[in-house]
């Protein structure tokens with residue numbers, strides 16, 4: 001069927017004279033789809049054309065201009081798209097293209113038609129709103145669109161750019177804040193971290209060779225560039241009931257001198273402005289994480305015995321780890337035994353040595369009693385410190401695990417039990433061995449291998465074993481001890497205990513509690529001897545010049 005036939009069939013043709021061509025064509029509701037066929041435009045006599053409410057699509061052809069007699073053109077409620085053609089039909093009084101998909105500007109010739117004729121499209125221009133403004137009136141529905149003026153577009157573009165810049169700026173600020181926070185959390189997650197500047201010249205002159213008078217901050221900074229990272233909030237952590245009340249900054253201001261370099265780092269004596277002297281150990285190369293470190297410090301801080309040098313406080317940050325102890329003015333047993341050999345040193349008598357041995361044994365035995373896995377780990381004469389009454393205080397206990405990869409294991413080689421391969425893993429039996437070497441050192445006055453910086457020292461257990469027992473007295477004991485009579489038997493007993501402690505097989509060694517009991521027994525007999533009044537006057541404390 002041709003389109004023409006379709007039209008003729010469906011159209012209700014209104015004509016009085018059947019010989020006349022149709023002048024009124026109405027297409028039945030919803031009957032047609034597709035584009036309007038060109039043949040329609042040959043019906044030039046048409047006066048009324050009503051194609052409303054169908055499914056016509058495509059463009060509205062400008063060929064409607066051929067229907068020069070057209071007074072009514074109803075195209076509403078279809079699917080026409082594209083622009084409204086410029087219809088120059090002077091008789092066209094009824095015109096409606098509403099509710100299609102038409103776009104663009106309404107041609108000048110149709111601008112006099114009522115608004116309703118154009119609604120429901122995306123059209124603009126008179127009689128609707130001007131192009132660039134709102135069109136379609138209030139009931140344009142979803143089909144209405146904006147057509148923006150150049151000024152509006154420029155405004156939107158500039159606004160968008162400014163908005164984008166603002167967002168970038170905000171993003172940048174946010175990143176800076178986050179980066180700042182991350183940095184702070186690196187330095188213990190605390191604000192208030194700052195650097196103490198120490199002039200390098202000051203550091204050099206003040207701390208050179210451990211000379212006293214330089215500030216502790218300078219001492220810490222001496223080998224670094226010139227900065228010490230100080231964390232003002234998470235400062236010193238005090239352990240136990242010290243009664244101490246000072247801040248890290250007070251410590252950094254304190255005058256300091258180097259006491260010596262040990263296995264774990266350097267020890268400083270710091271004199272606070274209040275006159276309180278403390279010892280600060282600056283740990284080197286500690287691999288331990290913060291949490292583990294703090295837990296370890298709390299554990300060590302809980303250990304409390306009269307023959308121990310308690311850990312009073314600590315400081316932790318990624319760069320610096322400091323341990324704070326009491327300062328013991330009489331120094332170490334090592335300094336007493338081996339220092340000032342040239343002269344000016346009062347020899348250590350037997351009773352003082354026996355008392356030191358007993359005090360040290362008690363301190364270590366206490367440690368072992370706390371837990372089967374707890375050991376000192378670094379027993380040697382420089383870690384046996386003395387108070388003003390020459391009572392022994394064991395220091396540096398339970399720190400073996402803190403030792404970093406660059407520690408100097410040689411320094412403890414002479415005290416180390418043969419089975420110890422990793423100095424960070426030391427058993428109680430290994431402690432007993434080290435204590436045995438310490439007893440041998442006390443009795444012979446000789447320093448064990450590598451225990452002194454300048455001297456080679458002796459492999460004490462081996463050396464003593466190489467001497468036949470009968471010759472122990474004259475060959476083995478420190479000459480300073482030989483002048484005391486009636487104590488020979490006690491000395492031999494202590495020497496035998498030392499030999500037992502240094503047995504190559506850990507199982508053959510006594511426990512620290514047994515060692516303690518034995519020394520007490522020897523010491524008691526010594527006191528009885530003293531009561532019988534046959535040796536030196538022990539009522540007066542003797543003075544020794546430690547180095």
Ligand SMILES: Nc1ncnc2c1ncn2[C@@H]1O[C@H](COP(=O)(O)OP(=O)(O)OP(=O)(O)O)[C@@H](O)[C@H]1O
Nearest residue numbers: 259260261262263264267279326327328332382396
């Ligand atoms: N609390 C203290 N009071 C007085 N002197 C101390 C104190 N602590 C340590 N010293 C002395 O400071 C010096 C250095 O001590 P430090 O403990 O750092 O090294 P060390 O004992 O030689 O070796 P290690 O680190 O293996 O124990 C030693 O001569 C030591 O006797």
